[in-house]
Amino acid sequence: MLILIVDDEITQREMLQGFLEKQGFKVLTAAGGNEALRIFESAPVELVLMDHRMEDMNGDEVLERMRGASPLVRAIMITAYGDVSTAVKVMQLGADDFMEKPVDLMDLLAKIRRIEQGLMVERESGKITESLEQIELPISIIGSSKPMQELLSLIYRVAPTEWAALIHGETGTGKELVARLIHLMGPRKNGPFVEVNCAAIPENLFESELFGHEKGAFTGAASQRRGRFELAAGGTLFLDEVGELPLQLQAKLLRALQEKKVSRVGSEKEIEVDARVLTATNKDLQQMVSEGSFREDLFFRLNVLELRVPPLRERRDDIVELTEYFLGKYAVSDIGFGTDAMAQLVKYPFPGNVRELEHLIQRLVTLVRGSRIEVMDLPMRVREGKNTGGLLSERLAEVEKEMLIAALEEHQWVQTKAADSLGISERVLRYKMNKAGIKK
Ligand SMILES: Nc1ncnc2c1ncn2[C@@H]1O[C@H](COP(=O)(O)OP(=O)(O)OP(=O)(O)O)[C@@H](O)[C@H]1O
Numbered sequence: 001m002l003i004l005i006v007d008d009e010i011t012q013r014e015m016l017q018g019f020l021e022k023q024g025f026k027v028l029t030a031a032g033g034n035e036a037l038r039i040f041e042s043a044p045v046e047l048v049l050m051d052h053r054m055e056d057m058n059g060d061e062v063l064e065r066m067r068g069a070s071p072l073v074r075a076i077m078i079t080a081y082g083d084v085s086t087a088v089k090v091m092q093l094g095a096d097d098f099m100e101k102p103v104d105l106m107d108l109l110a111k112i113r114r115i116e117q118g119l120m121v122e123r124e125s126g127k128i129t130e131s132l133e134q135i136e137l138p139i140s141i142i143g144s145s146k147p148m149q150e151l152l153s154l155i156y157r158v159a160p161t162e163w164a165a166l167i168h169g170e171t172g173t174g175k176e177l178v179a180r181l182i183h184l185m186g187p188r189k190n191g192p193f194v195e196v197n198c199a200a201i202p203e204n205l206f207e208s209e210l211f212g213h214e215k216g217a218f219t220g221a222a223s224q225r226r227g228r229f230e231l232a233a234g235g236t237l238f239l240d241e242v243g244e245l246p247l248q249l250q251a252k253l254l255r256a257l258q259e260k261k262v263s264r265v266g267s268e269k270e271i272e273v274d275a276r277v278l279t280a281t282n283k284d285l286q287q288m289v290s291e292g293s294f295r296e297d298l299f300f301r302l303n304v305l306e307l308r309v310p311p312l313r314e315r316r317d318d319i320v321e322l323t324e325y326f327l328g329k330y331a332v333s334d335i336g337f338g339t340d341a342m343a344q345l346v347k348y349p350f351p352g353n354v355r356e357l358e359h360l361i362q363r364l365v366t367l368v369r370g371s372r373i374e375v376m377d378l379p380m381r382v383r384e385g386k387n388t389g390g391l392l393s394e395r396l397a398e399v400e401k402e403m404l405i406a407a408l409e410e411h412q413w414v415q416t417k418a419a420d421s422l423g424i425s426e427r428v429l430r431y432k433m434n435k436a437g438i439k440k
């Protein structure tokens with residue numbers, strides 16, 4: 001991407017130019033509005049970083065003229081601190097973003113990446129479908145719908161780079177799958193993929209888990225241990241549920257990322273780390289930043305590129321294909337959905353997303369008796385198209401019924417065995433079967 005920096009202060013220009021060139025961008029500079037317009041005419045500038053207050057011409061006037069010549073040009077306006085009214089005007093004029101002085105470089109980089117990401121999608125969206133069909137993916141990831149094609153297109157572009165990517169999406173949407181795909185499509189594919197689930201590690205063990213420890217560093221540290229950062233050398237470190245990271249550890253993680261060095265707990269020695277870091281969350285980190293529960297500087301470092309995995313209800317086109325994929329994966333014999341049952345499935349909002357669909361199919365193929373899954377085989381919540389809601393007692397009864405049938409099927413309707421496997425007495429089983437209307 002070719003970036004034009006327009007600023008009448010030489011130090012500011014040079015500082016921004018140095019930084020952006022180090023990040024691999026091509027950069028041109030102009031010391032004023034007239035010079036900027038001259039350069040703009042002769043070079044294919046895609047993004048302009050514009051100082052708003054300049055001697056010869058106001059930034060917004062320059063931008064307006066540029067837009068006249070090339071409406072697709074992107075712009076970030078840089079305004080004086082606290083100049084909010086200008087910022088609003090600037091946005092109205094069609095700048096894509098604005099920043100206040102002094103410019104926070106990580107923030108600037110994040111904004112540029114986002115604009116770049118938008119440009120790529122725009123440029124590619126026409127071509128995506130055809131090009132994707134030709135690429136062999138290293139793992140199965142179903143997604144012919146437009147939102148998934150756009151996501152895949154971003155994955156292709158982020159995979160070969162070293163950029164940190166933040167994968168954002170509701171539970172069960174496929175965030176981990178996306179992280180694995182990025183790893184497998186990148187230059188580190190032969191290195192390890194090391195996962196850390198930040199929600200699953202007790203707070204007092206976290207540091208040792210990430211950075212390792214020396215023998216005797218704390219009670220219970222019986223031997224030396226390498227941390228996940230070290231284990232991911234040459235590969236990818238995937239920090240799942242990164243929103244769960246306590247603040248104190250956020251600071252340590254940030255330091256490790258900035259300095260590319262870690263030290264084990266109980267040791268002064270610094271160890272070089274060479275891992276690409278991918279993160280995932282189902283939380284709104286931006287919101288957490290504004291509430292003070294997530295560090296802004298860490299957020300910008302992790303969120304160089306944001307990949308949003310859309311919930312299944314926003315890509316209903318994928319439901320049929322996913323269903324067939326999971327049937328193929330879990331059904332021993334040839335089982336299919338009746339037309340009405342499939343229609344019901346496509347309508348259901350899937351609060352648990354792809355994982356919920358996968359579990360549903362897994363359960364259905366063991367429960368269904370014929371070779372066709374009909375509407376009556378579907379759990380009540382799917383039949384009724386309900387999200388969650390409803391009375392607790394109804395939901396519990398539904399789950400209980402499913403479990404009873406599954407246990408009975410599994411033990412060829414031998415009630416003593418089914419009762420045993422459920423941890424209840426045969427008498428209670430019979431009572432519950434009666435209540436739920438279960439007959440062989
Ligand atoms: N597009 C897809 N094609 C095929 N399988 C998928 C797809 N998306 C998700 N899955 C499957 O759905 C399940 C859930 O996916 P995954 O674990 O990646 O979700 P997640 O977003 O990490 O969930 P959580 O937030 O709960 O950790 C996995 O078994 C995964 O293989």
Ligand SMILES: [Mg+2]
Binds near residue numbers: 176
């Ligand atoms: Mg996950």
